[in-house]
Amino acid sequence: MRGFLRVVADLYRSDPRCRFAFTAISIVIMFALMSFVSPQDPGSSYYAPPNQPPSVAHPFGTNSRGQDMFWFLTFAVRNSLVFGVITAILSRIIAISIGLIAGYKGGIIDRIMMVINDSFVVLPVLPLLILINFIIREQMSILQLAMVIAAFGWAWDARLIRSQVLSLKEREFTYTSVFSGTKTSSILISEHLPFVMPIVLSTTINNLLWAIGMEVTLAVLGLSNIGIPTIGTTIYWANQHQALISGVWWWIAAPVAISVLLFVALYLLVVGLGAYLDPRTRLQRMKGVLSDERA
Amino acid sequence: MGKSFLTYVIQRIAQCLLVVIIGITITFLIPRFSPTDPVEAVVNRAMMMGQFSHPDAVEMMKDALTKLYGLDGTLGQQYVRFWRGLLSGDLGPSLSSFPKPVMSLIRGSLPWTGALLLTTAIIAWVTGNMLGALAGYYADKRWSHVLSIIAMSLHPIPYYIMAFVLLVLLAYVIPVFPLGGAVAIGLKPGFNWIYISSILRHAFLPALSLVLVGIGGWFVGMRALVTNIVSEDYVTYAEYAGVPNRTIMYQYVMKNALLPQITGLAMQLGLIFNGALITEYVFNYPGLGYLAYSAIFAGDYSLIMGVAVFSIIGVSLAVLLVDLAYPLFDPRVKHQ
Amino acid sequence: MSVLRIQNLQAYYQSTLYGVTRNVKAVDGVSLDLRANEIYGIAGESSCGKTSLIKVVFGAIKPPLTIIGGRVLYQINDRDFDITQTNDETLRQMRWKQVSYILQGSMSLLNPVRRVRKTFWDFTKAHEPVIEPEKFEATTREHLNRLGLPAEVLDSYPHQLSGGMKQRVAIALATIFQPKVILADEPTTALDVVVQRGVLQLLRRIQQETKNTLVIVTHDMGIHANIADRVGIMYAGRIVEEGTVKHIFSEPRHPYTKHLIQSLPKIGDKSKRQSIPGAPPNLADPPAGCRFHPRCPYAKPICSVQTPELSPIQDERRVACFLLTKENAHVS
Amino acid sequence: MSRNQPLLDIHNITKLYSVGGWLSRNKIAAVADVSLSMLAEEPEILTLAGESGSGKTTLARMVLRLVEPTLGRILYKGRDITSIRTRKEQIEFMQDIQPIFQNPFEAFNPLKKLESYLFETAKNYDSRENGSIEDRIESALNLVGLSMREIRGRYPHELSGGQLQRVSVARALIASPSLLVADEPVSMIDASLRMSIVNLFKDLKDRHNVSIIYITHDLATAYYISDRIAIMQRGHIVEIGPVKKVLAEPFHPYTRLLRESILEPNSETAWDEEITLSTIETKEFARQGCKFANRCDSRLPICEETEPPLSFVDGREVKCWLYGVQGKHDTAS
Amino acid sequence: MNWKPKLGLLITLVLIVSVLSPIALASEPVTDLDVAPGVPRHETLILENPEGRIADPGRFNRWAPGGGDSTGLQQLALDTLWYIDPDAGIDGPWNNSLAEAPPVYNEDYTQMTAKLREGIYWSDGVEFTADDVLFTVETLMANPTMEFGAQLQLNVEKVYKTDDYTVVFDLKQPNSRFHAIFTVRWSACFIMPKHIWETVEDPIAFDFNDPLVSVGPYVIKDYDPNGYWFLWERREDWERTSLGMQFGMPQPKYALYTAPGPSDKRVIAQSNHELDVIHDASPEGMITLLKRNPTSIGWFEGFPWAHPDPTLPSVFLNNEKYPLNMKDVRWALTLAMDIVNISMASTNGAATLSAIHLPPTGGYLEWYFDPIEDWLREYSIEVDGELFHPYDPTASLRVAEVARKQLGDQVPTDVTEIKKSLGYGWWKHDPDVAEKLLLRNGFTRDRRGKWLLPNGDPWKISILCDAQARPLMARIATMIAEQWTKFGIDAQAEASELSIIDTRVRYGDYEVSIGWCIETWGGHPDLFWFLESWHSDYYRPSGEPAVNKNPMRFRNEELDGIIEAIKARDFDDPECIGLGIEYLKICVENMPIIPIMAYNVFSVCDEYYWEGFPTAKNPYTNPVANWANTKYMFPMIRPKQQK
Secondary structure, three states: OHHHHHHHHHHHHHOHHHHHHHHHHHHHHHHHHHHHHOOOOOOOOOOOOOOOOOOOOOOOOEOOOOOEHHHHHHHHHHHHHHHHHHHHHHHHHHHHHHHHHHHHHOHHHHHHHHHHHHHHHHOOHHHHHHHHHHHHOOOOOHHHHHHHHHHHOOHHHHHHHHHHHHHHOOOHHHHHHHHOOOOHHHHHHHHHHHHHHHHHHHHHHHHHHHHHHHHHHHHHOOOOOOOOOOHHHHHHHHHHOOOOOOOOOHHHHHHHHHHHHHHHHHHHHHHHHHHHHOHHHHHHHHHOOOHHHOO | OHHHHHHHHHHHHHHHHHHHHHHHHHHHHHHHOOOOOHHHHHHHHHHHOOOOOOHHHHHHHHHHHHHHHOOOOOHHHHHHHHHHHHHOOOOOEOOOOOOOEHHHHHHHHHHHHHHHHHHHHHHHHHHHHHHHHHHHHOOOOHHHHHHHHHHHHHOOOOHHHHHHHHHHHHHHHOOOOOOOOOOOOOOOOOOOHHHHHHHHHHHHHHHHHHHHHHHHHHHHHHHHHHHHHHOOHHHHHHHHOOOOHHHHHHHHHHHHHHHHHHHHHHHHHHHHHHHHHHHHHHHOOOOHHHHHHHHHHOOOHHHHHHHHHHHHHHHHHHHHHHHHHHHHHOOOOOOO | OEEEEEEEEEEEEEEEEOOEEEEEEEEEEEEEEEEOOEEEEEEOOOOOOHHHHHHHHHOOOOOOEEEEEEEEEEEEOOEEEEOOOOOHHHHHHHEOOOEEEEOOOHHHOOOOOOOHHHHHHHHHHOOOOOOOHHHHHHHHHHHHHHOOOOHHHHHOOHHHOOHHHHHHHHHHHHOOOOOOEEEEEOOOOOOOHHHHHHHHHHHHHHHHHHOOEEEEEEOOHHHHHHHOOEEEEEEOOEEEEEEEHHHHHHOOOOHHHHHHHHHOOEOOEOOOOOOOOOOOOOOOOOOOOOOOHHHOOOOOHHHHOOOOOOEEEEOOEEEOOOOOOHHHHHHO | OOOOOOOEEEEEEEEEEEEOOOOOOEEEEEEEEEEEEEOOOOOOEEEEEOOOOOOHHHHHHHHOOOOOOOEEEEEEOOEEHHHOOOHHHHHHHHHHEEEEOOOHHHHOOOOOOHHHHHHHHHHHOOOOOOOOHHHHHHHHHHHOOOOHHHHOOOOHHHOOHHHHHHHHHHHHHHOOOOEEEEEOOOOOOOHHHHHHHHHHHHHHHHHHOOEEEEEEOOHHHHHHHOOEEEEEEOOEEEEEEEHHHHHHOOOOHHHHHHHHHOOOOOHHHOOOOOOOOOOOHHHHHHOOOOOOHHHOOOOOHHHHHOOOOEEEEOOEEEEOOOOOOOOOOOOOO | OOHHHHHHHHHHHHHHHHHHHHHHHOOOOOOOOEEEOOEEHHHEEEEEOOOOOOOOOOOOOOOOOOOOOOOOHHHHHOOOOEEEOOOOOEOEOEEEOOEOOOOEEOOOOOEEEEEEOOOOEOOOOOEOOHHHHHHHHHHHHHOOOOOOHHHHHHHEEEEEEEEOOEEEEEEOOOOOOHHHHHEEOOOOOOOOOHHHHOOOOOOOOOOOOOOOOOOOOEEEEEEOOOOOEEEEEEOOOHHHOHHHHHHOOOOOOEEEEEOOOOHHHHHHHHHOOOOOEEEEEOHHHHHHHHHHOOOEEOOOOOOOOOEEEOEOOEEEEOOOOOOOOOHHHHHHHHHOOOHHHHHHHHHOOOOOEOOOOOOOOOOHHHHHHHHHHHHHHHOOEEEOOEEEOOEEOOHHHHHHHHHHHHHHHHOOOOHHHHHHHHEOOEEOOOHHHHHHHHHOOOOEEOOOOOEEOOOOOEOEEEEEEEOOOOHHHHHHHHHHHHHHHHHOOEEEEEEEOHHHHHHHHHOOOOOEEEEOOOEOOOOOOOOHHHHHHHOHHHOOOOOOOOOOOOOOOOOOHHHHHHHHHHHHOOOOOOHHHHHHHHHHHHHHHHOOEEEOEOEEEEEEEEOOOEEOOOOOOOOOOOOOOOOHHHHHHHHHOEEOOOO
8 A cells, every 4th residue: 555655656746647647536536526425416306596507606507407517427427437447347357367368378278268359359339238238227237237348348458468468478587487386377467467557557548438438328329227327327318408509518518528537637647657567667767777778 | 381371361261250150149149138029119119009909919910920020939940040041141131121131221321331430440540640650759749748638638528429519510500511411312323523522521520520539549549659669779770870750750660550550440340330320320320320229229130130240240351351461561470 | 090089978867767866877987089990899797888888979868868078079081079069960960971880689670560671771861862762772782792791681571580680781781881980789699609700700891891990889708809909898887997909808907807807718618717796886876986896806995985097007008996007006 | 328217308309380471381390309318316517509599499498398399208207298287297397397597687577576486486396305485495595695685575676687597596496406497597697797607507516416408609608517518500409418529629510610609708819710601590490401501611412412310429429421421320319 | 851840731731631621512502492403492391200210211111010100101192081180170170081071880880981082093193992992901901910900800890892982891899989090190090002002912021112102292202212311292183182182282392301310400400490390309409499590489389389299198107016006105106296396307397287197188178177177176085084185276387487487488377378288287296195195004114214115125116218219208207206215215217218118018017107008189089099998808917918008007897887888989979078087087086197297299390481380379280290190281381481
């Protein structure tokens, strides 16, 4: 934990991108956390005068359903974040396991895994998601939706990880571990995983974005659980009330602005963190000797 | 010599076939668990007439429809029947537009989706990579940062919103583009300027929305790739030798960074439906995405399957071709 | 006649990484005088600053590498200039035509997706913008021929060439304009003995034919012994000894040089050899005084306090050691 | 030769690789029909030398079971190592044969503490002597001239190459192996530190009865430490015998070339005659007859067509028509 | 070498060109004066086809699945014997279309005779005669998968003509409402041209496309092969159709049915005058249009603008599911609803409320709402020994009051007008009474105030609704869920797809759902049309598909008697209204479903190119574009001179 905080502090101090990223992400997370102290239940409506533009009383305005967008969005952002993060984590677990195992084991295991993997790559995901949604949408919780979406969101990333592991397993330190009698599982986890971390990180962000995008897409088509406030259902309700053309632009602009802010911040964070975690720069940092000075 | 290449090609094709078979099987199975039932859908529609229909009449209708649609028999039998049909190039009749063959429905929509999405995918790919490469190569410049922020900001905007904002701006506030459709009403297809310009004009907004959202991903990826390649020895060496920056940028940096992006482009085709569906929905574009969407709502298994089969085969084929052609782009690649 | 004079050059890597500022004193007070028509070897172990020295000499100074002080003076074609003060365009014009550089790591010097001919074309075109393709082809082939390389390499991609061939192509690339000064950084590392010999013999032949100055930087003492005319021994960012190749190998004077030469095994001699105890210092935090003193068996108190100057002790011979410099001889 | 069971017994092994690009592909033998054996009761250092692509690393990797041979058998203490299946057998095998790698900076994961490798090794291999894990690590470190004090909490980059290579050896020694396979263990070590490692290997053999397969292209250190040397060229062992004989008076033209190419750190012996370099490696692999023929000054007509046998001459074996008698067969055990 | 600016220039140039070139293309005006080449805008009426894109646009076989219905096909090209207008109609709601006179039944309703108009011709010049009707009936009876096929098979013993203009149906059993099959409300069994179909081998597979022979006043001119638009042209011999013959020339020379896409786009399209008739906008879209486009009009001149369809969105309660099988529970749920908020949330208050089980539209206010009003006021339920009057006659006034806060003067103040447009009254929002009703049935509240079922389980309700095709339902459901949650029930709106909802509801696989099972002719007081299937003969328990309109699984002996009594009477028998009122009382008593409001359709017409659209002031027909009845709009509208 202390190590983690040090990393954060290092990044914050030294990298303006990360400084912005940390600030923005903290703001978004704080915002999401404010849902716990929200004076308004996201399920209630018409407690405020509808269609009020942003003002001091309603920083993000109110929507046509008489809801304060600020407080409503705290829930929406929280749920979307939770959903995105769960999806990203679940699909990362699949992608990492498949990528590591297929890459390391090679041979027939690799072939089988990659055929399955490629089959998932070529599937038309959205129509299938819509269908699956049909099958199990009823009262589908955020967790279940995350599981379904995660099941389709790992294949391409598993391939990336696998190709990295293919070269990692030929590295000498892998052999050192093998000859230290280390079990395959711990070689994968403690030796190779740190090296694929930068790529895992950047795919995580992409996956997060993809997942939240999927949720928005499903919601826009009227296919998600409209009872749960998310960025997607916010846009769904805004569409139902024709917010875009009836001048209630803040209804759409607020969630979009928050997600843009969040993702720009996440990208910047990944760039900074990737550089930080990249074994090459990590070495430079730790050693203080520049790599081009080694014969 | 050529023989080993042939073996490789055969292996690769076999793998591609396997992928297609698994993909199609998954797509075959999922709708079978769907609560939408094409027979029920027709019955529901008949009920919509408001008329009283005697329960026996409904039962009669249901039995007849089930047979007609080929939905009788076990899952296994249906699966066998499906493959038998597919192999003879017949995807069966659409259930929601019975008895229109699925093939002919797809034939009408495929060219539109194909043309729009291929063009935009390529434009987005080229522009995104181009700008990404520039931004990566001149990573210290101010404009590079500005460009990066813009590209990154475009990326998370939902397709729907992007499309709609463009629509409101350029078809309503400043009405320079049509609201939707693929070509003006009543124009007869032909190789003439009026028809072609009408297609271009109608495709512009959908294309722009797809390109704008698509650029971001390529931009970010390319930028990262270029940042890595710039520190490669051969780039440094060429810089030392005084090779002009432009040559270095294109021939030493971009060319090399594009290689992984080529595979990405092929894979990207798989994501076509996300963009296509929404785009077609917003712009009334007559493509496959919307066809699939309405098929799902109608419980039209055979149409869903048809679109999915085309998509799966299309993407697998694209990936296969890129794989086989990859050595043309990258002389280092050996097929193993 | 000297072509290149390095005067008290100091070049540090100044970096601030995640809040930690470091000064890696890679080149710390180096003075050298290189003459026309000679092969000058710079010997040193990893991280002793030899690559940085060469980079500075070539004018490849990019952050974090920073010039702290000193000058690098070229005298080519009666033109004098200090590379640390030159603008980019002059630098660009000078490079390859007058000074060229063979980088360490030959395996990755060539663009993997570009045919060798194209690379030759790029490099030529960069300095002769109006050259015609036919003329280019002819001169390039002639150049390769002169170096004993088959012209077919032009049609190859780098990965189709063996390591030795790649290195020879790199050398050919560096010498298309017959520069006055060639800087070669570890040109044969990672090559096999047989190939290594071939590459070195190529370099030597080029030097003999064009009578230019070849600077070879390598940790391999065998290479210096075999092709250099003069050798400078570098340790921890400084030159500690300089002399003709013969002197250096037959009577090394600096304790470091002595140990180095003595520790090298020879075929036909199975007698026990010892390494120098300890390890080279970290240049981010080098020891005070003589940087070798912590490992030096002859170290005296002054060695840890004062820095010995590189002083001539006889003709063509300079050493930086208090044991040998006259004015400090009495301190023992 | 003792008829006792050999420590390592390599029987006619061959490893084929496919090379080539899109439209052309060839199989080349990285290791071709190599036989070799090392005795159990008499520890020795056997050098495998040759240029890159000679197959020395592939051979070593086959011994380590990192690469599977295409043809032939490798017996370790009488057991065919390809028959190893279970993790238990694997552990038993690895306890006996341990590798030392070329680049000490590569041999350890830069993101992990060094001691973790030592603990991992000690934990996974049963002690052949008594003692706690800590003790076994400490004594292994002592053998290489280090102590836990210097290692604890350190990351690879915090040590010099020489120190790291010692840790690498110490790690291998924790398993108390009978055979070390060291692939270019000093080529990445600074000259001023190199001899300490070389001396360490010598010590291990002399004082701790560890046999070592030492792979190098540096004939000088090979001469310095090894007992026997095998010169490899394009997959074949072209000359093998006691190091003093082979290097002092090389027979095979390739060994001679190798010997002559060495850059002695002595300006007096600088060479001046020029040598011919091979341009296209795969051609050399693919050629019939002696693989060295196109570079050989003393080639005979037969060299172009027929591969020479390994002949026993003057205390060594040479694979060259200059010494071989036609029809005489492979004399390797 | 100054290449850097050059490269930048190049890229800028490429970008500018790629952006400008289509704009240059766009110099061709967008609001073309012509809808299509040779089709002037001012001669064209553009209507929305709410079905969206038609997957198989070339299929005009209205009798078998596939193709579209509301593409103009059923409005402009097809015709059948009779039409009943949901509103007042041009000359009364009943219109003899292909028939010359209303149906004639024999004494015991086992025979129906239809007299056909003479002088009607198919668009290819062939005369329409009894043979076409006979052929249609026989073809459908032979093909039970075709619409009405099975139904005709069950009803018709024999069909024959007595002359070329008289068709006689001999029925298998008495049926006083048999003519409904040939009477358009939204649609009905249309007549096929025999001379085209008789050569067809498989009538199901037949596309009816070459040629599409019309018996209506328009013929197809062109259609989008991708199904987004259909262009119709007026027949030269329009006077040889029933519409032209009766009401004169349909004014638009062309009619274009288009699918304009998502609801926002309909608003944009009408603002650009590219869409004359919007089928159904959202309430917000309606308000926006009225603000942006001065020529847009709704059904009512002011608030609530929308046309109330004769369908009654209600809260379906599955009467078989515990605890909804208890009358008190159903009443408690009703009293836990606040209709003002529901109206506001679903339609911004622009809803026409109904407390009783009939839609408050067309002639129904007069036939049923006025007569029962007093009874409703008096109606009481006994709670804890006291009489509670649940009816709130001021509900619509309260809605108007709230709406006025937002929309100002547009909301009417006149009570009569409010009653006509916003409905009469509704049930009181009285959670206390609702609580008592529950308590007396053994319900309890937990510590957090959440209701527990008498068996101690927490009470959970999920309200099935369509969020995709009918967002109105989702808006209602979400609001009700919110109110029930406040009341202490763990309620949630459960969005699903129409086809799934329909199937689940039909099979009884639900507890609560929003939908309609009560719909009427609008222009005719007969209730038998939807009520027939409420008879306990057709009762099907959950698990089996419900018969037509009884998805709530309600049965009541008294009601059976009423249904039988209606069945025994003639379609036009005025006594039926009295029986209908008895039906209403039974429903109020039992509350099998909770009525909410008329399905208010925000059909918006643009009086830019055309005027004289049907409105509440001039209610000659229904402006809701997908109704077959909208054909009556065509002779009534007039071109408007453009400045």
